[in-house]
Amino acid sequence: MFTTVIAIAVLLAGGVAPQTRQSVRIAAFNIWQLSTTKLDQVDSGGHGTNAQLRNAAEIIQRVRPDILFVNEIDFDAARCNNAAAFRDRYLKISQNGQPPLDYPHVFFAPVNTGVPTEFDLDRDGRLRGPGDAMGFGHYPGQYGMVLYSKYPIDTAAARTFQKLLWKDMPNNLLPDGQAGKPEWYVPPEVAVLRLSSKSHWDVPVKIGEAVVHLLACHPTPPVFDGREDRNGRRNFDEVRLWADYLTGGAAAEYLVDDQGQRGGLSSDRLFVILGDLNAEPAKGEQTYGCRAIDQLLKHPRVQDPAPQSKGAAADAQDYPGEKACRTSGFGRVDYVLPCRELQVKDAGVFWPPPDDPSHKLIQKRETSSDHRLVWVDVVIPAKR
16 A cells, blocks of 8 residues: 555656566576477377476476577478467476466577478488488478567567578688688588578567567587588587677678668667577587687676576586586586676576486486576566
């Protein structure tokens, strides 16, 4: 009652009551092979029955993010139903007694994985294999991405960089035999090969009176290649794309999105980078001047909350960095990185220790995923 009286007094005096800053939980989760086949496994009531996806959904329901970015979901171009299917058949249904979750706002768009080329890109003597696609994939849309939000998404203002060519990045690491780089891709391949192995998205989300740009992607793993290091080079440049995007100015002049807009993100915009970046801060190679992820972790506009878990800290696996920050058996590869203007309240990784009853949800890849959900709580200003 006292608060109400103050608010009325402010309005009567011709002023405006101060707006409330709110805390928002933002998460990223690579769910192992979240395929159409698994999503279509339902009971007579239309509820999902796949055990792995039920466990993954339970993890999400336990963490309860307000915004969730998921990697490795099939983009089903023909019906474009998979994003809604995972939400409606799993997240909106209570898993093991957890309260359901609903995300009324979804961003789901095409990716490069499995999109065929006319070339033998992996040099295995065969065409149309998964290694010959724009991004590794057995079929178009495999290993796709989706963004779920409780807050409105400005779809019309979203920017995607699915079709940006690798060769158009200045000083790129593309192994084309030029400027001392290894010879791998020949000119006809260089002319069509895209930089993003999936896609890079800038998705604006309206939270109260503020707008936060979610910079989401899933670069290729820097392995499964040869001495030419074509995947390691591509991973480095995929991570670099966001670094250039944030630096802006001349560094971002080459960035032309799929909508035809040129340039990077204005320096006055709020943002959060998120996704499985396949880039490791402790074990990653420094072949190209620095570790790939350092392009973001050491960027002046980015802060690193360094989320941790008791499960990772207790794991027996040797690791040269901070063990508690790992997000998979590969190390720390999954990230939620806010801009420096956002206050971080809390952060964590869903990796329960062995003595926790919920540890059963992450025992192995087939249980839920070979990655752990990572989350960060940030305070959104009243207006930006």
